[in-house]
Amino acid sequence: MKCFNHYNMDAVGLCSQCQKAGCRSCLSDVGGSLLCxxxxxxxxxxxxxRAYQSRMQATLQQAETVTKAKRAIRNSWIYTILVTLLCGTVPLLELARTYPLILLGYPIYVYCIWSTYWVWKPVYQGWRKLLSGMGCFVFGSPMFVVFYLLLxxxxxxxxxxxxxxxxxxxFKEYVKHRKMARSQAPLYPIQY
Incomplete structure (x- = not known):
């Protein structure tokens, strides 16, 4: 059998993809198989x-993570402002008439509201994970069941x-999201 490219040379093997016969200069061993x-x-x-698609997928995932982190940071401030204004400002101002020094604790109150935004999701997910393998352990009256479900x-x-x-x-969750929001993904991956 002769080489498909050099008609005067004897073939040493077949290309594993196209099955053409080739000489030593036309075939190469690539990953254990001969290729022309x-x-x-x-x-x-x-x-x-494949490498380009992999880089593109990684870039899109990073961009989505950055967007989610920025949205979470923005939502934390909206939540803090709304809950602070709706739930705490009026009672605090009423107390301040009698105890004016209580206003010094207002920043701590705002911080507590802000921190609950960041901690609620991880705590609730951890709690659900902890209880996921327990199964049903509640017996008794329907009111007892409602109490335990709420509890x-x-x-x-x-x-x-x-x-x-x-x-x-x-603060720990906020810093984690802040770092994610700062890691900017390139808009278009480099193509080689």
Whole structure:
């Protein structure tokens, strides 16, 4: 059998892609299989295409993460302003008439509200994960069932949030989102 490219040379093997016979100068061992020059070029182009698609996917995922982090930061401030104004300002001003020094605690109150925004989601997800393998353990009257459902799905996570958030958990989650928001993804990946 003769080489498909050099008609006067004997073939040493077949291309594993196109099955053409080739001599030593026309075939190369690539990853344990013989490939001719044109199939090597095709394989290289396919590899470049896969690498480009992988970079594009990573860039899109990073851009989505950055967008979500920026949205979370913006929403935390909206939540803080709304909850602070709706729930705490009027009672605090009423107390300030009698105890004017209570206004010094207003920044701490705002911080506590702000930190609950950041801590609620991780605490609730951790709580659900903790209880996911327990199964049904509630028996008794329907009121007893409602009490336990409220206790285990809202009150305990809310208490954990109220303690963990102001003690640094809220700030930790904020810093994590802030770092994600600062890591800018390039708009278009580099194509080689």
């Amino acid at each position: 020059v044109s199939c090597q070029q095709w394989a290289w182009q396919q590899e470049q295409q 285990f799905t809202f009150w305990i996570p809310a208490m954990i949030t109220g303690i963990y958030g102001p003690l640094g958990g809220g």
